[in-house]
Amino acid sequence: MKEEKKDIKSLPLGELKKELSARGEKAFRAVQMYEWMHQKLARDFEEMTNLPKALREECKKRYNYTSLRAARVQESRIDGTRKFLFELSDGNVVESVWMKYKHGNSVCISSQVGCRMGCRFCASTLGGLERNLTPSEMLDQVYAITLLTGERVSNVVVMGTGEPLDNYDNLLVFLRMLTDENGLHISQRNVTVSTCGLVPQMRRLAEEKLQITLALSLHAATDEKRRELMPVAKRYSIAELMDACKYYFRLTGRRITFEYSLMGGVNDAGEDALRLSRLAKPMGCHVNLIPVNPVKERDFVRADGDKIRAFQNILEKNQINGTIRREMGRDIDGACGQLRRRHMSDLHHPG
Numbered sequence: 001m002k003e004e005k006k007d008i009k010s011l012p013l014g015e016l017k018k019e020l021s022a023r024g025e026k027a028f029r030a031v032q033m034y035e036w037m038h039q040k041l042a043r044d045f046e047e048m049t050n051l052p053k054a055l056r057e058e059c060k061k062r063y064n065y066t067s068l069r070a071a072r073v074q075e076s077r078i079d080g081t082r083k084f085l086f087e088l089s090d091g092n093v094v095e096s097v098w099m100k101y102k103h104g105n106s107v108c109i110s111s112q113v114g115c116r117m118g119c120r121f122c123a124s125t126l127g128g129l130e131r132n133l134t135p136s137e138m139l140d141q142v143y144a145i146t147l148l149t150g151e152r153v154s155n156v157v158v159m160g161t162g163e164p165l166d167n168y169d170n171l172l173v174f175l176r177m178l179t180d181e182n183g184l185h186i187s188q189r190n191v192t193v194s195t196c197g198l199v200p201q202m203r204r205l206a207e208e209k210l211q212i213t214l215a216l217s218l219h220a221a222t223d224e225k226r227r228e229l230m231p232v233a234k235r236y237s238i239a240e241l242m243d244a245c246k247y248y249f250r251l252t253g254r255r256i257t258f259e260y261s262l263m264g265g266v267n268d269a270g271e272d273a274l275r276l277s278r279l280a281k282p283m284g285c286h287v288n289l290i291p292v293n294p295v296k297e298r299d300f301v302r303a304d305g306d307k308i309r310a311f312q313n314i315l316e317k318n319q320i321n322g323t324i325r326r327e328m329g330r331d332i333d334g335a336c337g338q339l340r341r342r343h344m345s346d347l348h349h350p351g
């Protein structure tokens with residue numbers, strides 16, 4: 001079997017130093033190369049003009065240098081949100097979203113090709129998990145968007161396709177490299193990781209003591225209802241989840257955000273809002289209310305506007321800060337996994 005070439009853009013600076021010093025290169029070469037890859041966002045070794053040509057040639061032979069090809073770009077006419085469909089070197093595609101806010105530009109990235117969590121309302125999971133993304137493929141989404149828009153990215157949310165904590169080791173390398181001062185140096189406080197609630201990994205993440213925000217996709221305030229919506233709820237109870245959230249808060253000092261997608265007639269009653277308040281209160285959690293994006297393969301419908309506001313009012317009365325997520329890019333398949341699915345079905349059924 002052909003030996004796989006090492007993925008050089010997935011190596012943190014310390015590893016890159018070891019790698020190059022084993023070839024007799026000085027440490028400063030590794031720093032130069034790291035900056036080319038992760039700060040100047042070079043697309044190949046050719047661009048690294050202050051490195052000796054022999055070294056560039058050698059690296060080209062030895063290493064795999066990942067880069068993404070934008071297969072489709074859609075721009076929202078409503079708010080300028082752009083959705084990118086990127087093709088990976090093996091032909092798989094992932095989606096990433098670029099959102100412009102007053103406080104800066106935010107990128108939402110995918111962490112896996114597909115997903116195996118099976119949430120009933122989500123389009124990303126319909127075809128199951130294809131594979132994990134490498135650290136470089138997660139970084140590349142941020143880099144490609146920076147290059148394509150010509151604007152600096154200040155916030156990164158890992159809320160695209162995939163369950164980030166199901167790809168834990170690669171996620172951690174990605175987070176450290178994204179926030180490394182020798183790379184883009186994005187502030188950890190501006191990075192959010194969203195999970196459907198894998199308890200052991202949430203606890204492990206707490207112990208890494210990063211300053212990132214952890215968002216928990218709760219979507220229901222009782223185990224019974226949550227199990228209907230999310231298969232992962234059969235593995236971990238809400239009580240176990242809340243303990244893991246408290247642990248995360250205790251070790252990092254960072255408050256958890258709860259995500260709650262409102263589905264008409266499913267989880268939008270006053271009773272649900274009250275129960276949710278009781279869960280959020282002890283930890284001072286912020287709640288993000290997301291009107292569900294209907295997915296054509298599923299039968300969930302949007303909660304109506306009055307219901308959503310009433311829900312938010314109940315949270316407020318209980319001193320819970322709940323924001324209704326401003327819907328960005330509604331006209332461009334904004335919901336997770338929708339663009340990728342459409343692309344794949346166009347490929348299989350052209351025309």
Ligand code: SAH
Binds near residue numbers: 159
């Ligand atoms: N696997 C991670 C991150 C990806 S999804 C997680 O579960 O958190 C990002 C958020 O969008 C999650 O809260 C997810 O539950 C939610 N989501 C997925 N499909 C949705 C849809 N059709 N409408 C509204 N929210 C959805």
